[in-house]
Amino acid sequence: MIAAEPTTTTAVAAPGAAWATSRRLLGLLGPVRWRMLGAVAATCAFVALNVSAPKLLGDATDVVVEGVFGGTFNERKLATLLLLVAVMYIGASLFSWVQGAVTATAVQHVSYRLRASVEDKLHRLPSAHFDEQRRGDVLSRATNDVDNISQALNQLLNQLILSVLMLLGALAMMLWLSPLLAVIALVTVPFSTVVTVLVARKSQAHFTEQWRTTGELNAHLEEYITGHEVLKAFGRQGMATEVFTTSNDRLSRTSARAQYVSGAVQPLLVFVSNLNYIAVAVVGALQVTAGAMTIGGVQAFIQFSRLFSQPIGQIGGMLTVMQSCLASAERVFALLDAAEIPRDGTEQAGELAGREPAGAEGAAVTGGRVVFDAVTFGYNSGPPVVRELSFTAEPGQTVAIVGHTGAGKTTMVNLLMRFYELDSGRITVDGVDIAGRGRDELRSMIGMVLQDAWVFTGSIRENIEYGRPGASDTDILSAAEATHVDHFVRALPDGYGTLLGNDGDSLSQGQRQLITIARAQLAGRSILVLDEATSSVDTRTEVQIRQAMQRLRQGRTSFVIAHRLSTVRDADLILVMDHGRIVEHGNHQQLLAANGHYSRLYDAQFSGRADALRAGESGQ
Amino acid sequence: MLPGMMMRLLAVHKPAVLAIVVLQLLQTTANLLLPTLNAAIIDDGIVMGNTDLILRLGGLMAGIAAVQVATALAAGYFSANVAMKLGRQLRQELFAKVQSLSSQEVGSFGVPSLVTRATNDVQQIQALAVLVFTMLVAAPAMGIGGIVLALNQDVVLSGIVVAIVPVLVVIMYLIVRRLVPLYREGQILIDRISRVLREQIIGANVIRAFVRQAHEARRFAVVNRELTRNNLQSALLVAGMLPLIMIVVNLSSVAVVWFGGHRIQAGDMKLGALTAFIAYILQILIAIMMAMYVLMTAPRAAACAERIQAVLDTRPAIADPAISRAGLPHAQRTAGGTVEFRDVTFAYPGAEAPVLDRISFTAAPGTFTAIIGSTGSGKSTLLNLLPRFLDATSGEVLIGGHNVKSLPLHFLRNSLSLVPQRAYLFSGTVAENLRIAAPDASDDDLLRALRTAQAEEFVRDLPHGLHTPVSQGGTNFSGGQRQRLCIARALLRDAPVYLFDDSLSALDHATDARLREALTPLTRRSTVIIVAERIATILDAGLILVLDNGRLVAQGTHSELMRTSTVYQEIAASQLALGGRV
Numbered sequence A: 001m002i003a004a005e006p007t008t009t010t011a012v013a014a015p016g017a018a019w020a021t022s023r024r025l026l027g028l029l030g031p032v033r034w035r036m037l038g039a040v041a042a043t044c045a046f047v048a049l050n051v052s053a054p055k056l057l058g059d060a061t062d063v064v065v066e067g068v069f070g071g072t073f074n075e076r077k078l079a080t081l082l083l084l085v086a087v088m089y090i091g092a093s094l095f096s097w098v099q100g101a102v103t104a105t106a107v108q109h110v111s112y113r114l115r116a117s118v119e120d121k122l123h124r125l126p127s128a129h130f131d132e133q134r135r136g137d138v139l140s141r142a143t144n145d146v147d148n149i150s151q152a153l154n155q156l157l158n159q160l161i162l163s164v165l166m167l168l169g170a171l172a173m174m175l176w177l178s179p180l181l182a183v184i185a186l187v188t189v190p191f192s193t194v195v196t197v198l199v200a201r202k203s204q205a206h207f208t209e210q211w212r213t214t215g216e217l218n219a220h221l222e223e224y225i226t227g228h229e230v231l232k233a234f235g236r237q238g239m240a241t242e243v244f245t246t247s248n249d250r251l252s253r254t255s256a257r258a259q260y261v262s263g264a265v266q267p268l269l270v271f272v273s274n275l276n277y278i279a280v281a282v283v284g285a286l287q288v289t290a291g292a293m294t295i296g297g298v299q300a301f302i303q304f305s306r307l308f309s310q311p312i313g314q315i316g317g318m319l320t321v322m323q324s325c326l327a328s329a330e331r332v333f334a335l336l337d338a339a340e341i342p343r344d345g346t347e348q349a350g351e352l353a354g355r356e357p358a359g360a361e362g363a364a365v366t367g368g369r370v371v372f373d374a375v376t377f378g379y380n381s382g383p384p385v386v387r388e389l390s391f392t393a394e395p396g397q398t399v400a401i402v403g404h405t406g407a408g409k410t411t412m413v414n415l416l417m418r419f420y421e422l423d424s425g426r427i428t429v430d431g432v433d434i435a436g437r438g439r440d441e442l443r444s445m446i447g448m449v450l451q452d453a454w455v456f457t458g459s460i461r462e463n464i465e466y467g468r469p470g471a472s473d474t475d476i477l478s479a480a481e482a483t484h485v486d487h488f489v490r491a492l493p494d495g496y497g498t499l500l501g502n503d504g505d506s507l508s509q510g511q512r513q514l515i516t517i518a519r520a521q522l523a524g525r526s527i528l529v530l531d532e533a534t535s536s537v538d539t540r541t542e543v544q545i546r547q548a549m550q551r552l553r554q555g556r557t558s559f560v561i562a563h564r565l566s567t568v569r570d571a572d573l574i575l576v577m578d579h580g581r582i583v584e585h586g587n588h589q590q591l592l593a594a595n596g597h598y599s600r601l602y603d604a605q606f607s608g609r610a611d612a613l614r615a616g617e618s619g620q
Numbered sequence B: 001m002l003p004g005m006m007m008r009l010l011a012v013h014k015p016a017v018l019a020i021v022v023l024q025l026l027q028t029t030a031n032l033l034l035p036t037l038n039a040a041i042i043d044d045g046i047v048m049g050n051t052d053l054i055l056r057l058g059g060l061m062a063g064i065a066a067v068q069v070a071t072a073l074a075a076g077y078f079s080a081n082v083a084m085k086l087g088r089q090l091r092q093e094l095f096a097k098v099q100s101l102s103s104q105e106v107g108s109f110g111v112p113s114l115v116t117r118a119t120n121d122v123q124q125i126q127a128l129a130v131l132v133f134t135m136l137v138a139a140p141a142m143g144i145g146g147i148v149l150a151l152n153q154d155v156v157l158s159g160i161v162v163a164i165v166p167v168l169v170v171i172m173y174l175i176v177r178r179l180v181p182l183y184r185e186g187q188i189l190i191d192r193i194s195r196v197l198r199e200q201i202i203g204a205n206v207i208r209a210f211v212r213q214a215h216e217a218r219r220f221a222v223v224n225r226e227l228t229r230n231n232l233q234s235a236l237l238v239a240g241m242l243p244l245i246m247i248v249v250n251l252s253s254v255a256v257v258w259f260g261g262h263r264i265q266a267g268d269m270k271l272g273a274l275t276a277f278i279a280y281i282l283q284i285l286i287a288i289m290m291a292m293y294v295l296m297t298a299p300r301a302a303a304c305a306e307r308i309q310a311v312l313d314t315r316p317a318i319a320d321p322a323i324s325r326a327g328l329p330h331a332q333r334t335a336g337g338t339v340e341f342r343d344v345t346f347a348y349p350g351a352e353a354p355v356l357d358r359i360s361f362t363a364a365p366g367t368f369t370a371i372i373g374s375t376g377s378g379k380s381t382l383l384n385l386l387p388r389f390l391d392a393t394s395g396e397v398l399i400g401g402h403n404v405k406s407l408p409l410h411f412l413r414n415s416l417s418l419v420p421q422r423a424y425l426f427s428g429t430v431a432e433n434l435r436i437a438a439p440d441a442s443d444d445d446l447l448r449a450l451r452t453a454q455a456e457e458f459v460r461d462l463p464h465g466l467h468t469p470v471s472q473g474g475t476n477f478s479g480g481q482r483q484r485l486c487i488a489r490a491l492l493r494d495a496p497v498y499l500f501d502d503s504l505s506a507l508d509h510a511t512d513a514r515l516r517e518a519l520t521p522l523t524r525r526s527t528v529i530i531v532a533e534r535i536a537t538i539l540d541a542g543l544i545l546v547l548d549n550g551r552l553v554a555q556g557t558h559s560e561l562m563r564t565s566t567v568y569q570e571i572a573a574s575q576l577a578l579g580g581r582v
């Protein structure tokens, strides 16, 4: 992000949406419902014990009171009662522990699945999605938001169940002790509800904004740190800091607002329950004076009314956590709901894409006839980038694609790989429309080197092996040797075990490219795509790997995109592209003879230059 | 580490913190007074049968409750504000620090980890701050207040209360001690989750091309399982905390009734005191539970604080020289762009063999200087020494006669304009990306630079021209377009030195030739260094440096080198073999 965008209007989450999100979140607990039921049972036992214990403790107090007023102190009765209370308390703690432990496992199960579905989703999103959404925001959903949900669920499930049950338990006991006082206590419920609802309405939007801004900040950070050298080179850290600060300030402001608005609920509920406590104390005291209740009864009742109001306060205190959790859940669900790549006929619903490719160098390489038939395509349904492309690549042929930058060469490859879907026309491989094949099946037939050399965290060996999992050391080594990777790997202290991290920045650009070529070499598929595979590789190395590249192309239908016209010359078919169209096609000799586009391109490269190179040779 | 960090950050918020403390004390006091008054209602009201007194005390209690809610709300307001400002400050510091780090230093943490630290880790500290503000004042106050009031009611009975405190402290200590390392590991696992996902996004096309989604899912599942296991372990520990504490506190209330009953029987204690006592115990329990919430959050925050501090404590290897920009002699500020390397050697930290070995050359304005050499021979490394992305291990790099290490970084980098080998664009618009180099450039300036970079045509063809959105990394442009935008960006700057790192590789030859032609005027006034693979690109260079395996094996013009340098001849021969008209 370069400049601070204006604050987008915060989506004020409608209560209906919040309900839907909560229901969906609860739905995640479906698979662990038995465990949750166990937790509820344990909580019931805990509450039953925790609620009856004070009642017995009240009885014990009455024994003491009897001693004072009645003159006979029944020590034995007191001891029995207290022993019972002690046992009940110990039991209560045990059940509380069981409940906590069971809930923890259930919540972790849910978090695990949530993260797994986010990851799974990444593989189902169309390439266009990544063009539109910033990486850091997606990452924030998978880490910050899921983490928030996980922490929140843990707190919520533990305390919400407990609080609700405590509430019911205390209510039951109060009704039993004194219906009048119970009614007084119950008056708090509607008040508390109204207070909570009013506050929650105000604060939800702030939480939504808080997590949205967290994602935005994450995106800024990810982008600026990734490109920090560019910022430094141009001395523009100041600009980055400005954008960052704007988001940072907004995050701080909106978090504070969310926190204190929704945090106001608890003190307000405490106030309501305090008023109630006072009412109970006063009315209770008047009742005793009137002889309607015992002091021990009032004392127990006061305890119960605390037991009653405490959970209400706790539920109110949970509001912050609950709302924050919902805001995060909404973001995670939005990612999970994003439009996916349309499913193929062959793909089973719900099955994770990606069977392991069986391709091996030794495996029978068959077919590979590729036909483009009037293919038209534009990114994001925009103006067409390639228009009416038609050509046929026979099995084993090498097809070279040349043309100005931006002519649509890479796009053509993207279409063949089905990274994007055609707007019109069709592409067939061995007579079958690729739209009818499974994507993975199609891709398993194609080995490719992308224009952007990409290596991932892991050893050099793992990076090469990526093309063919489980390849033997000898195969890996021979692929590495053929592509000159071995040449620089041998100089590394850890050889093939050298770990690449941070987007492979401990290698030079050309070295990264060589690794991706080795990867494709090892993969050995029936169709090969090389998109500017050697653009950063120096020519001496290129000459050395030329044989390997030729061997690689042998018997395979190959698509080669190169600005250096070296491989192009030997191609069976050369397609010259300009502004998304094929303007010329034929082989090298034919195209030179035609004296058109191709011959001009070719001349631009070699006019007078070849002589210069040879001049040196002769001057030797 | 955590307390130190908190103290440092809170120092600027002293008045607000003071207000929070006072407000919390007030609200805690109010909270404590309620049971005392309740006890008074029982002792003085019920026993005496004084209805009037009961009502009066009730009214007083209502007033106190009102004070309590007002103070609690105010405290909540201040707490939220201070906590979030604290988080903001930490993020700001982290970002500033990260910007001063070199690639190696950024790499040693990893991008995903730095991002996690600035968001998730800071969040944990922020969350702790909120809790601390709401509880750490109230909890001890309520706890100690409860104990004091209990003492006030009956000293002997309070012995029980005093006895349970050390037991609770030991329980908590044992649990917390195990939690810290768990949380430390947990944060690292979040980094790893983030790293795997980030790679899956960046490498999506490769993963799909090689049909390795299942493999990636497995790779992710390993980390996901580890994180889940880690989280479960800490959650189980935390789940054990509450029951343990409840046992201790509840049993003590049983003891209170037993011993209290006997003391009342003996006439050493009043009846109301027993009721109050049980209320106090409950209150102490609540205080402990509050403290426990803090203690549940604190270990994680402590682990996060360590991680944040580790970044903040990193001393950037490359820093501004001691002299300030103001103190720079005028001549030095306007120094010309002659670039000179004197016996420069560079080795990556930890590597034995140097990547650049005793390199000496001088590149002056008037013509352009080319660097050619095989993959991995050190060309990019050499260029990186100029803006001080790296510092020479030995030898001197000079610009305009001044060692780069003696120039203020800002000044040094302002006198360079670089096209990096990896064409990186930021999300935003085309114009915004170009203006990174020159914030004040007009649209006309932008178009002129684009024209020179041979990019004007395609930018004009874009649906929104200069204001077409660019996605992160520039993925919605073709490789060559990206590269030309980076060139245009560099050309927008009027700098004494221009560096092009293999920037023409994705250009077709016609474009390449036109671009070089357009650059000619530039080379008259500035030093231009171009890294290239194609001899065709560098035929006209005034000076060609031939790098091989980190050594400068030859330098001179094309025709000189064709005569004298075998390496250069090999390069020429290879290009002839690859493409020449035979």
Ligand SMILES: Nc1ncnc2c1ncn2[C@@H]1O[C@H](COP(=O)(O)OP(=O)(O)OP(=O)(O)O)[C@@H](O)[C@H]1O
Pocket (backbone or CB within 6 Å): A131, A379, A380, A385, A403, A404, A405, A406, A407, A408, A409, A410, A411, A412, A451, B475, B476, B477, B478, B479, B480, B481, B506
């Ligand atoms: N993901 C994308 N979203 C939108 N437009 C795109 C995207 N990728 C490429 N384009 C546009 O499509 C056109 C063709 O791009 P393509 O990458 O196919 O060019 P190319 O021929 O491979 O060029 P180069 O030689 O520079 O690699 C360009 O104008 C480019 O801006």
Ligand SMILES: Nc1ncnc2c1ncn2[C@@H]1O[C@H](COP(=O)(O)OP(=O)(O)OP(=O)(O)O)[C@@H](O)[C@H]1O
Pocket (backbone or CB within 6 Å): A488, A505, A506, A507, A508, A509, A510, A511, A536, A538, B348, B351, B355, B373, B374, B375, B376, B377, B378, B379, B380, B381, B382, B421, B502
């Ligand atoms: N961060 C790093 N840590 C360790 N070694 C590195 C690091 N970066 C580069 N190297 C090594 O230094 C050598 C020179 O790399 P450099 O990027 O300068 O090569 P180059 O000449 O630019 O190559 P290319 O033509 O492929 O871009 C390479 O062997 C590379 O593996």
Ligand SMILES: [Mg+2]
Pocket (backbone or CB within 6 Å): A409, A410, A411, A451, A531, B478, B479, B480
């Ligand atoms: Mg391309």
Ligand SMILES: [Mg+2]
Pocket (backbone or CB within 6 Å): A508, A509, A510, B379, B380, B381, B421, B501, B502
């Ligand atoms: Mg390089």
